[in-house]
Every structure is written in structure tokens, then in C-alpha cells.
Amino acid sequence: MWAAVAQMREIPVQSGTSRTSQGLTPKDADTNWHDSEIFRHRNVSILFRETYSYATMCHTPKLMASIREAITELTPKQRNAFIACFLGWTLDAFDFFILTYCLSAVAADFHVGIKQVAEGLFWTLAMRPVGALLFGAMAERFGRKPTLMINVVSFAVFECASAFAPTLTSLLVCRALFGIAMGGEWGVGAALAFETLPPKGRGFFSGLLQEGYVTGNLLAATVYWLVFPHLHGTGMLTNWRVMFLIGALPALLVFYIRSGVEESPAWREGRAAKVAGSHTGLSGLKRYAGPFLMLVLLMTAFTSFSHGTQDLYPTFLEKGKHFLPAETGKIAIIASIGALLGGICFGSISERLGRRSAIVIAALLAIPMVPLWSWSHTLPMLAVGGFLMQFMVQGAWGVIPAHLNELAPPAVRATVPGLAYQLGNLLSSRNSVFQTEFASSRFGGALQPVLGWTVLLVAIAVALLTLVCGERKGEDLSSAS
Numbered sequence: 001m002w003a004a005v006a007q008m009r010e011i012p013v014q015s016g017t018s019r020t021s022q023g024l025t026p027k028d029a030d031t032n033w034h035d036s037e038i039f040r041h042r043n044v045s046i047l048f049r050e051t052y053s054y055a056t057m058c059h060t061p062k063l064m065a066s067i068r069e070a071i072t073e074l075t076p077k078q079r080n081a082f083i084a085c086f087l088g089w090t091l092d093a094f095d096f097f098i099l100t101y102c103l104s105a106v107a108a109d110f111h112v113g114i115k116q117v118a119e120g121l122f123w124t125l126a127m128r129p130v131g132a133l134l135f136g137a138m139a140e141r142f143g144r145k146p147t148l149m150i151n152v153v154s155f156a157v158f159e160c161a162s163a164f165a166p167t168l169t170s171l172l173v174c175r176a177l178f179g180i181a182m183g184g185e186w187g188v189g190a191a192l193a194f195e196t197l198p199p200k201g202r203g204f205f206s207g208l209l210q211e212g213y214v215t216g217n218l219l220a221a222t223v224y225w226l227v228f229p230h231l232h233g234t235g236m237l238t239n240w241r242v243m244f245l246i247g248a249l250p251a252l253l254v255f256y257i258r259s260g261v262e263e264s265p266a267w268r269e270g271r272a273a274k275v276a277g278s279h280t281g282l283s284g285l286k287r288y289a290g291p292f293l294m295l296v297l298l299m300t301a302f303t304s305f306s307h308g309t310q311d312l313y314p315t316f317l318e319k320g321k322h323f324l325p326a327e328t329g330k331i332a333i334i335a336s337i338g339a340l341l342g343g344i345c346f347g348s349i350s351e352r353l354g355r356r357s358a359i360v361i362a363a364l365l366a367i368p369m370v371p372l373w374s375w376s377h378t379l380p381m382l383a384v385g386g387f388l389m390q391f392m393v394q395g396a397w398g399v400i401p402a403h404l405n406e407l408a409p410p411a412v413r414a415t416v417p418g419l420a421y422q423l424g425n426l427l428s429s430r431n432s433v434f435q436t437e438f439a440s441s442r443f444g445g446a447l448q449p450v451l452g453w454t455v456l457l458v459a460i461a462v463a464l465l466t467l468v469c470g471e472r473k474g475e476d477l478s479s480a481s
Helices: 002-006 029-035 044-055 061-072 076-101 103-110 114-142 144-163 168-196 202-210 212-226 239-246 249-260 265-272 281-287 289-310 313-320 325-353 355-365 367-374 379-397 400-407 416-427 431-442 448-468
Strands: none
Touching (some): 061 202, 061 325, 076 103, 076 168, 076 212, 076 239, 103 114, 103 168, 103 239, 114 168, 144 249, 168 202, 168 265, 168 400, 168 416, 202 325, 202 379, 202 400, 212 239, 289 379, 289 400, 289 416, 289 431, 289 448, 313 448, 325 355, 325 379, 325 400, 355 367, 355 448, 367 379, 367 448, 400 416, 431 448
């Protein structure tokens, strides 16, 4: 079926699958354009009224009832698998963000500038695709469950090793190794979760799983706020080193995975039928190279969407709006709450509208949020703008875990989504540099117009690439065929 996508033919729709699960092909472009739930009206005013009604669905009792039903109908096996994968992604993000909060402390301890320490963040991002490929291939060959256990232990070990790094160079090496482990968790965890969960309510669980990243950031911020000011040790018990030791605690999750989580039914079936090893790893990627490259482009747009609205926003608030760090922190927390709710909301909405429609609506609704988000002058208005912007940005992101796993073929499902995601992260890792240079050369260093243009251009790119990549909503992920 994936080969049909590669050849840009129409994908057959399974029984019970919506019309929107068909891929968008040149032959059927006009038909799909008009059949699509959000583009079936030429009249612009009707389109925006429809978009608004869809965006407010998350407040309806019917949607909330469907979410409750999806949660209560999970079996213990399904619930344990999802909890393990959500916690794995949350704690992985928690370990990553610890360094972002401790940059100044690490720089002071090693008597270097913050820029030198921040290279650790770059190396973590740069090595994530390596981890996605390595752990993805292991999951295809040895199973999702044991690979996830190894992955969790790996990122906890490298986090702990970071705490004992005697020099900045050794710390950077530890962060690069941590990046390999971090890069493997999302793909393997998502494959295990969605191959175990039922199709019903998949969109909600997709939104919740993706926002584990935001949850990890909030957790790191909370620990930094409540614990870091009370750490006054010296030597190997310096405050930032203790923070990294706290980051090693996720290793305990492996005991929960071992005792409460079962192997993916799709992987077991594939292994029995000798399907799982037929086109895995690099051979599988070569076979599905065309569609895979399209997903890499899609994820580059998505990561540009998130990085482009997040990385320089604190700097914009402090330098452009002259807010104190405490005020900037308040806006960041409110925006993170918006991100969490947006991912869950649009993930759930995608069950009714389809994956592509939900993503396109969320992405395009980010554009009218720009004036409130970047041109407001008071803290309350900027906080509202930050909440709404991240609600839309992460609303689009909330659909991605389910969407990519539905598009990926079973034989490389633990590899393709994660590797596409991490390569997109790598390709967009210099976004903040480009934005800063553009602001300096064209706007006298002002970030305000650059942030606005970033949202406009990237949101449109996300919408167009989403339409091109097709959809397979409702795909049976529990089967290897």
C-alpha cells in the first residue's frame, strides 16, 4: 500500500475509513480538493465560519464524551503501553530541557561563555537522527518493548554521565550521546503505543502523546524553580550537576515497562510471518525513499513552525518588549499550557475531520494570531497571544504521531516516523540563526516583523505539504500486513 503512495496513485480506502484517507495525487487533485472537509466551499466567508466552528469543537460536550469513552474503553494492556510511551517521551524531554535551564550555571563553572555551552544543545539535536535510525532498526529486528527499555536506560545513563563530566569537551560528548538516545525514543514509543491502542480515539492519544514534550519542559521548569535555588554544593555536587543526576531518575521507568507492558501485536505478527525483517532498516528506507523524503520535508516545515515561534520568543520579550526574566517566564508557562491543550484538542478533532484537515486548520489559524502574539504591548495581551499561538502550533503537532504512524508501512514503522521527525529537527536547527541574521540585516535587529513573517510562510508551507503527503486515517496498526 505504501508503494502506491510512492507511485503517486490513489490509495485504496479500507472499510470504515473516511474519504480523506486517500492520498492526494495529480490525477485526483481537483476531486480531493473539493471533497476535502475544509476546502469544499469556494466562498471565503463560509470557509472561515466553518474553520471557526471546527476550532471550537474541543469545547463541545460530545467531543469530551468521546474522549472519556476512548480512555475508559482501554484494556489494561493498552493503558500500560500508552502510559509507558508517554512517560518515556516526557522524561526524555525533561532531561533535554535541564541543560537549557542550566546554561548559565554550567558556563560559570567551566569559566566559558554561554555560547560554548549551548553547543551541547546543537550536538543533541544533530545526533537525534542517528538515534532514530539506530533504535528504529533495533525495534524492527528485536521488538518494540526491549528496544524501548534499552533506550530509556541509555538516555538516563548519558544524563547521569553529564553530571560527572570533568571538562566542557566531555560534557559535549555526553550530550551528543544523549542525543542518540533521545532521537530513538519518539519513534519506538509511538510505534509501540499506536500498534497497541485501538483505532477509536487515536487522535486524542496522538495529541496527548506529542504534548509529553511540553510536559517534560514544564517539569524541568518546575524542578529548576523549586529545587535549583536550594542547591549550594561544590565540586561534583554543584547545582547543575545535581540537576543532571535528578534527570537520571527516568531509568526507573524501565521496571514499569518490563512488568506492565506487552510487545506490539503488529511486531509479533510480523515476526511470525517473517514480514518484520523483510524490508527493515536501510533496505526498507531505500524501498520507500520517495514517500520518506516527502515526510522529511513535512517534518522540516513542522519543526520550523515550532522552533520559529518558540526559540527566539523569550529573547523578543526581554530585548524587544523589555520584560524581566520573571515576566518572560510567566508568558512562557501560559504559552506551554496553550500548547498542551491545543495538541489534545486538535488531535481529538482529527478523529472527525481527518488528519490533514485538522492540521491545515490549526496551521492557518496561527496566522491571525500574529498581531496579538507579537505586536501587543502589555504582558496580559502577550500572554493571551502566546497561549493562542502555541495552541495552534502544537494543535497541528498533536495530529502528527498518529498521522505519521498511519502513513508508515508496518515493516519500518518504528524507523520512518522517528527518522523523518528527527531529520526535520536537524534541518531546522539553524532557524534561530537565520531569523536573527535576517532581523539584523533588514529590520535593524527587531525580531517583531521576522517572527510574523515566519509564522505566515511556515504555516502555509505546513498546510500545503500536509495536503500533498496524503492521509490514511483509521489504518489498522495492530496488523503487520
